[in-house]
Amino acid sequence: MTITTCVFDAYGTLFDVTAAAQAAAAEPNHTDLANVWPAIARDWRAKQLEYSWLRAVAGRHCDFWQLTQDGLDWALEANHVTNPGTRARLLELYWELPAYPEAPTILETLKSRGINTAILSNGSPAMLNAAVTSAKIGRFLDDTLSVEDVGVFKPSDRVYDMVGARFGCVKDSVLFVSSNGWDAAGAAGYGFQTAWVNRAGAPVDRLYAAPHHVVSDLTAIPELI
Amino acid sequence: MTITTCVFDAYGTLFDVTAAAQAAAAEPNHTDLANVWPAIARDWRAKQLEYSWLRAVAGRHCDFWQLTQDGLDWALEANHVTNPGTRARLLELYWELPAYPEAPTILETLKSRGINTAILSNGSPAMLNAAVTSAKIGRFLDDTLSVEDVGVFKPSDRVYDMVGARFGCVKDSVLFVSSNGWDAAGAAGYGFQTAWVNRAGAPVDRLYAAPHHVVSDLTAIPELI
Numbered sequence: 225m226t227i228t229t230c231v232f233d234a235y236g237t238l239f240d241v242t243a244a245a246q247a248a249a250a251e252p253n254h255t256d257l258a259n260v261w262p263a264i265a266r267d268w269r270a271k272q273l274e275y276s277w278l279r280a281v282a283g284r285h286c287d288f289w290q291l292t293q294d295g296l297d298w299a300l301e302a303n304h305v306t307n308p309g310t311r312a313r314l315l316e317l318y319w320e321l322p323a324y325p326e327a328p329t330i331l332e333t334l335k336s337r338g339i340n341t342a343i344l345s346n347g348s349p350a351m352l353n354a355a356v357t358s359a360k361i362g363r364f365l366d367d368t369l370s371v372e373d374v375g376v377f378k379p380s381d382r383v384y385d386m387v388g389a390r391f392g393c394v395k396d397s398v399l400f401v402s403s404n405g406w407d408a409a410g411a412a413g414y415g416f417q418t419a420w421v422n423r424a425g426a427p428v429d430r431l432y433a434a435p436h437h438v439v440s441d442l443t444a445i446p447e448l449i
Numbered sequence: 450m451t452i453t454t455c456v457f458d459a460y461g462t463l464f465d466v467t468a469a470a471q472a473a474a475a476e477p478n479h480t481d482l483a484n485v486w487p488a489i490a491r492d493w494r495a496k497q498l499e500y501s502w503l504r505a506v507a508g509r510h511c512d513f514w515q516l517t518q519d520g521l522d523w524a525l526e527a528n529h530v531t532n533p534g535t536r537a538r539l540l541e542l543y544w545e546l547p548a549y550p551e552a553p554t555i556l557e558t559l560k561s562r563g564i565n566t567a568i569l570s571n572g573s574p575a576m577l578n579a580a581v582t583s584a585k586i587g588r589f590l591d592d593t594l595s596v597e598d599v600g601v602f603k604p605s606d607r608v609y610d611m612v613g614a615r616f617g618c619v620k621d622s623v624l625f626v627s628s629n630g631w632d633a634a635g636a637a638g639y640g641f642q643t644a645w646v647n648r649a650g651a652p653v654d655r656l657y658a659a660p661h662h663v664v665s666d667l668t669a670i671p672e673l674i
């Protein structure tokens with residue numbers, strides 16, 4: 225099946241979620257992060273995702289901004305960072321995460337070839353709009369789809385259903401791209417073609433489906449279409 | 450409301466899930482685990498739980514024995530352990546996990562006071578029966594309830610519903626005990642009275658409900674009733 229539509233996860237895939245903790249740690253007001261920022265970045269992300277899955281299982285949805293604060297609060301306590309100013313700065317930076325260096329060029333290439341392009345993310349509309357604007361990639365995207373429109377997080381089928389509803393395309397004409405192994409597996413199980421951006425060289429997740437392609441960054445995505 | 454029924458999570462709460470990797474590492478045939486068994490125990494557990502939540506969100510249930518193998522396979526690859534004999538031994542030990550030292554006495558105390566006692570676990574019936582038998586705690590338990598009867602993992606309401614269906618009790622006459630912060634929070638959100646056994650001194654999970662009691666091991670449980 226010819227790919228007509230290329231859909232990207234946002235956090236970790238187009239945007240570098242570790243950048244907030246790293247950038248704050250480099251600022252003179254946040255020396256409390258100097259030694260612990262990698263642990264905070266890791267715990268923050270892990271808890272943010274864990275809470276998204278738990279809320280989806282229990283039917284207790286909240287938006288991703290709440291999860292982002294909840295995950296950070298756990299991570300700060302676990303790493304003994306108590307300064308409210310540090311918390312505020314980390315949250316502020318989450319609204320202006322940098323895109324990975326190759327992301328704008330890849331998106332531009334896809335658009336120039338007539339491929340539909342979109343983000344499909346757990347993020348709230350406000351968070352996603354801020355990140356897209358900050359990274360200056362809005363002109364290469366046909367749409368930014370947020371799970372807030374369906375009220376549940378990935379990997380629920382109701383989230384992946386949003387792509388067909390928006391673009392009128394069948395499942396296997398979609399290439400879904402995610403750096404989150406579980407998201408790539410979830411999308412593969414749903415019926416999309418999938419590419420896992422395995423930047424960290426992690427083992428493949430043992431789930432109910434496997435990604436069709438594994439790449440080390442976004443550069444190879446146009447070659448898959 | 451008077452507590453009539455005390456329900457325990459199994460893995461991590463009554464049974465020490467880190468014991469399998471630790472015990473195997475101490476055996477002469479498994480020196481490949483010498484330096485990495487703590488990382489394997491951590492990754493194995495993390496992936497086992499992650500996969501349980503993801504499968505529950507996506508409606509792709511499998512039993513906990515499959516998840517246990519899937520999580521271990523990820524953990525072994527991440528820690529560069531390739532010996533099939535080591536894998537087999539770790540899985541074998543998961544069927545005979547030791548109970549925490551205080552567990553039998555606490556269960557016996559509850560039974561002597563006429564409290565209904567049960568396990569409510571993600572584990573498969575066969576796994577749970579083996580663990581209960583191995584730890585010799587069956588005579589202190591009125592029942593062992595497995596999520597396999599409802600086909601979805603915690604923290605789905607359908608799992609917690611099994612307690613009322615079995616014992617005919619209202620929600621807040623149940624004390625639910627778990628060492629998993631997310632499980633204690635999930636049960637609290639469901640409507641049980643809850644105790645979180647926080648053996649590791651971890652921060653409380655920022656979820657939609659908080660446990661009613663936090664204890665450092667099982668010793669204090671009878672005092673809560």
